[in-house]
Amino acid sequence: MDMYDLRGKTAVVTGAARGLGLAFAEALASAGCNIAVVDILPKPLDALYELQSKYDIIVKYYQGDITSQTQVQEIVSQVVRDFERIDININAAGVVTDQAFLTTSPENIQRTFAVNVNGSFFVAQACANAMVNRYKSEHGNVPTKNATTGTIVFIASIATHIVSSAQQISCYTASKAAVKGMVKPVAMELSRYGIRVNSLSPGYTMTDMMRDLQNRQPDLVKQFEGETLFGRIGLPQELQGAILWLCSDRASGWYTGQDLLLDGGASSWKHPVISN
Numbered sequence: 001m002d003m004y005d006l007r008g009k010t011a012v013v014t015g016a017a018r019g020l021g022l023a024f025a026e027a028l029a030s031a032g033c034n035i036a037v038v039d040i041l042p043k044p045l046d047a048l049y050e051l052q053s054k055y056d057i058i059v060k061y062y063q064g065d066i067t068s069q070t071q072v073q074e075i076v077s078q079v080v081r082d083f084e085r086i087d088i089n090i091n092a093a094g095v096v097t098d099q100a101f102l103t104t105s106p107e108n109i110q111r112t113f114a115v116n117v118n119g120s121f122f123v124a125q126a127c128a129n130a131m132v133n134r135y136k137s138e139h140g141n142v143p144t145k146n147a148t149t150g151t152i153v154f155i156a157s158i159a160t161h162i163v164s165s166a167q168q169i170s171c172y173t174a175s176k177a178a179v180k181g182m183v184k185p186v187a188m189e190l191s192r193y194g195i196r197v198n199s200l201s202p203g204y205t206m207t208d209m210m211r212d213l214q215n216r217q218p219d220l221v222k223q224f225e226g227e228t229l230f231g232r233i234g235l236p237q238e239l240q241g242a243i244l245w246l247c248s249d250r251a252s253g254w255y256t257g258q259d260l261l262l263d264g265g266a267s268s269w270k271h272p273v274i275s276n
């Protein structure tokens with residue numbers, strides 16, 4: 001039995017035009033999963049389409065803004081028409097702005113929560129409805145204890161576990177705490193349909209988001225490196241095993257309502273004094 005065989009399944013992955021979302025899409029693609037990407041960028045990196053021939057799967061790209069519930073519902077309906085099913089939803093689209101708490105702007109609060117919280121909520125809700133419709137067509141409205149209908153993974157952050165003096169991101173951190181806050185109640189409500197719900201909290205990982213931050217604050221990555229137990233920050237591929245595990249019912253079928261933290265030990269120790 002291959003615990004990680006996802007052939008015939010479809011995953012909706014937000015934010016997978018690049019960065020962690022793309023790494024997550026590749027992890028699922030490597031197990032044979034078809035991939036539907038929702039991202040605001042006009043086009044994804046070529047690496048997304050290369051997954052099709054590399055793993056003999058189908059990849060479709062849906063450009064859209066997850067802060068619009070109307071757009072999200074239209075896209076998810078289109079995904080169901082295109083793929084006939086949704087089994088997995090990973091919510092990796094996110095934004096971060098470094099802004100001191102004392103001067104955080106209303107625009108930053110609005111945008112950060114609109115994308116990270118509302119957007120993840122809208123996409124997960126629409127995907128969950130598609131999963132529940134499939135459940136009802138297969139099982140009627142009767143709770144079935146052994147159903148494995150689907151999996152939803154929210155992307156939270158190390159920021160909700162430990163604060164780094166390298167950044168001033170109270171607004172982002174609050175938004176990710178809200179994302180993490182959805183996990184337990186949504187897991188409870190969806191369990192009767194055989195849907196598991198978890199979040200993954202990445203530590204500092206080198207992506208375009210991190211490169212943008214590094215351009216503005218050159219010492220940032222140096223400090224993050226000093227904060228992990230290995231003296232370096234993570235690579236997107238170092239999160240791939242975890243996402244594949246979370247999304248494979250045969251591997252993690254008993255895991256729901258939890259946050260999985262992958263941070264190279266950054267939250268496990270008292271960091272050495274960093275002089276600013």
Ligand SMILES: NC(=O)c1ccc[n+]([C@@H]2O[C@H](COP(=O)([O-])OP(=O)(O)OC[C@H]3O[C@@H](n4cnc5c(N)ncnc54)[C@H](O)[C@@H]3O)[C@@H](O)[C@H]2O)c1
Nearest residue numbers: 015019020039040065066093094157202204205207208209
């Ligand atoms: N990189 C890290 O160190 C790190 C650490 C902890 C958590 N995270 C989280 O992981 C996730 C992915 O981060 P990343 O580093 O890959 O960032 P990234 O900026 O490289 O990728 C984020 C993607 O989200 C998309 N996106 C942004 N707003 C959108 C919207 N309104 N609608 C649709 N798509 C939208 C972007 O176009 C982009 O492709 C984010 O939620 C981030 O908060 C990242």
